[in-house]
Amino acid sequence: SATITAALRPFTGQNDPIAVFTKVAALAVANDEDEKRRRGGGGGGGRPVPTVVAKTTRGPSHAQAIAARAGIAAGAQPAMFKVISTAGTKGAAGALLEYLGTRPDEDGKKHDIEVFTSSGLSVETPEQRRALLEEWQEDFREAFQNTNFIEVDVELSGDPGQDDLHDALNAAFGSKPFVYARAGSTVKVYAYTEMKAAALAEALQKLDHENGRSGVLQRADDGITTRLKDAGVAGRAEIKAAVSTERGGQYFLQKFIRANAGVIKSDGEELPAGQRADKAAQALYASWKSDFKTVEPRNVYHVVFSARAGTDARALLRAAENVLAEKIPDHKWAIAHHAETGHVHVHAMILARSESGRQLHFSKADLYDWRATYAEKAREEGIAMVATSRMDFAASRPFNMRQAGAYERSRRDTRYSVSPTIAERVEAKRQAVFEAKTIAAYGAGISRGWQQTATMTRAAMPGSQADAGVAAFSAAIARVAAVQSSELRTTTLSSSREGTSLSPSVEKVDTLIDLTRRIQEIMSMELSPLELRRKIADVSKAFDRIDGSLSKKEDKQELAGIREEMNGLMNERLNDVRVQAATGGTxxxxxxxxxxxxxxxxxxxxxxxxxxxxxxxxxxxxxxxxxxxxxxxxxxxxxxxxxxxxxxxxxxxxxxxx
Structure with a gap:
């Protein structure tokens, strides 16, 4: 079984990775700017793309991806930045700060280590840590109640009895409080939910500009429909409205009661017919409050910057501090190096709310931006590091700390077991094995990307051997892709001869291959922003159809990850198209x-x-x-x-x- 490490090892260390990255990046950026001018019809008189425009694209640019691949092939290490956990209460934040500021010795006894803060102070004692926590606590947000509500229309396929319908609705909404009214085959429901109503409301707004329901909205509809079916009532559920505030929840509850006759509560009682709608809504909402979920806010983030064993720890600590200073200049943070680990680990604790009141969030695009900044600051400290994409290497999907802990326990204790999926994921990631399904679906495109990198590296550094590792890795990807394609054809032929249907996984790969080709065609088209948005909506519907054909949870999770990556690429292309329109590229x-x-x-x-x-x-x-x-x-x-x-x-x- 081919591994990423084996494909790269013979060529690492032959060139200075930082020099390779810098020269390839400079040439790739110049080529990209030339290409943009050509697309724009030669206009612009050679003006560079304004910085404010260049930064509108999230995630790695084409030039960044090429330079990162070249750097990795020359021996650079990938930037490893992770959000480990969050803390919402003073007790949890105190425990995290204690973890940052203490380390066990050989006998297991904890001793204090130095923690550095954003204000330049050194915190070394329990008293100083408590004082720091007291200062931070002033900016903590209090726990709040989840006030998400949805209004749903259910079109019944049959004619269930009142008791059957009532029980099915309770099953569909998870025994959360709700009210409903039935008129013939239509049932209208107003319910408290733990789904994110803001995201649903945003999706509902987009229905004015796109054809059909997709994404989070379609998944929510399907979930309610499936639960109704499992409870014995066939029908089709559609979310019509969503609200996420207490005031909005009360208002729309009152509106629902006023608009519908014969409103029934989730406990089976019917609302009195003569009662005023506002009074009924007020009393009903008050009775629901005991069921509202209390949410602990993310007041503190725990993040880690890591590097390979042997990396200069002091240089890495300086790089991590520079990342925090640049990315979150108005946030408070504390940072410490944990020296007893095999890899070099620098842990940081970040106050989520800034001095201006802005809340810190980490989306997938944000995480890449943090990795890119981390790699940049590390290179400034002399550490050869680049920000990479998992797709560039067809790398196995990552595992989390909980999965790793469960897997390690299962190896020590035969009475404890984990699913084969978790065991395979942990082992595959640790051994740096190529992910077969990713190569089967995207191997040709990944190999082409590495071939482009080899060509660019050869042009940027003529006479050197820097392109050898890139070309070899491209060939390794192509070989694995050929093997996977052969196995897929063999499976298909065997299934056809036996007269049996393909497994869901093989069907999924076949469908993904077709969809990937379609996405590649879209990415190469010259489209207006509106036309591209419509194409993206079509792709989203195709992903929904594939998701609906899968039965295994792990297959659905894997598809969700692939979908997120493809959405990132298409949204990046959409941003580029908008930038071209904004800069007059006609x-x-x-x-x-x-x-x-x-x-x-x-x-x-x-x-x-x-x-x-x-x-x-x-x-x-x-x-x-x-x-x-x-x-x-x-x-x-x-x-x-x-x-x-x-x-x-x-x-x-x-x-x-x-």
Whole structure:
């Protein structure tokens, strides 16, 4: 079984990895800028892409990916940055700070170690740690109640009795409090839920611009429908509204009671017919509060910067401090090096709320940005490190600390067992084995990426052997892909001869191959932002269909990971298309005419045109001229939408904690 380490080992250490990365990155960036100018029709007079535009794309750029692959092949280590855990209470935060500031000796006795803070102080004693925690606690948020509510319409396929329907609704909504009203074959439900109502509300808003329900909304609908079916009632559930605030929850409960006759509570009692809607809603909401889930906010994050054994620990500590200073300049943090581990580990504790009141979050794109900054700061300290993507290496999916702990316990204690999936994942990751399913679906594309890297490395460093490792790794990927493809064909042929259907996993790979080819076609098309968004919506529906065909939980989880990665690539392409529209990439004449216009104005015009096209798809290329009455009206509408988006984003920042 081929491994990533074996494919790279013969070529590491032959060149200075930092020099390889720097030279390849410079050439790749120059080539990308030339390509952008060519796409723009030669306009721009050789102007570089403005920094503010370049930073709108999340995740690795094409040039960054090429340079990172070249650096890895030359011997650089991948940047390892992880969010380990969070703490919501003073006790949990105190335990985390104690973990940072103490280490056990050979006898197991704990002793204090030095912890450095964002203010430049050195904390070494229990008293100093308690004082630091008291200072941080002033910015802790209190625990809050989950106030997420949804309104659902259920279209019944049959005619279940009242008792059967009532029991099925209780099963479908997890015995959470709700009210419902039935009119013929339609059942309307207003329910408390632990789903994230803000995300559902955002998905519902997008229905105005996209065809069909998809993503989180479709999964929520399907979940309710499935639970109803399992409880013996066939029907189709659709979420019609979602709200995530206490005030909104009370208001829409009152509205539901006023709009529907014969409202029944989840305990089977019917609301009195003559009672005022506002009084009934107030009393009902008060009775529901005991069922509301209390949520501990993320007041503190525990993150770790790690590197290979033998890395200069002091240099790594300086790099980690520089990352924190750059990424979160207005957050408080504490950092310490734990010297007793095999790998070099620097642990940090971050106060989630900044001095300006902004809450820290880590999305997948954020994690890549942190890794990229970490690698950059490490290189500045002389550590050869680059930020990589799992897809570039067809690497096995990572495991978490809980899975690793369970696996280690199962090896020590025969009475304790874990699922084969967890055992395989832990072993595959530790042995750096190629992930077969990823190679089967994306091997050709991954190999092409490494071939491009070899060509770029050869051009950036002529006469050196720096490209040898890159070319060898590309060949290794191609060989494994050929083996996987052969096995897949053999399985397909065998199944056909025996007259049996393919396994779900093989069917999934076949479907993913087709979908991947479609995504590659979309990525290479010259599309407007609106056209690309519609293509992305079509891809999302295709992923939904694949997900619906899978039965195994692990297959669904794997598909979700692949889907997230593909969504990241397509959204990156969408950002690039929007940037081209914002910078006037439509020809020399347009570039000259747009000379001197602020970038913000160009970007706003592009967004305004995108929305105008959505409202009038028959005239996608017609655009109101800036300064005209129509143009000013469109810009005012765009400004309104931007303000609404900002308000929604602030609401989402709070709701992500729920």
């Amino acid at each position: 020809g020399t004449a347009d570039t000259v005419r747009d000379e001197g216009r602020p970038l913000r104005e160009k970007d706003q015009q592009a967004k305004t045109q995108d929305r105008a096209n959505e409202q009038n798809p028959r005239q996608p290329d017609k655009q109101a001229a800036p300064g005209t009455v129509a143009g000013k009206k469109a810009e005012r509408q765009a400004d309104r939408m931007e303000r609404q988006n900002r308000d929604t984003q602030r609401s989402l920042d709070d709701d992500r904690e729920r």
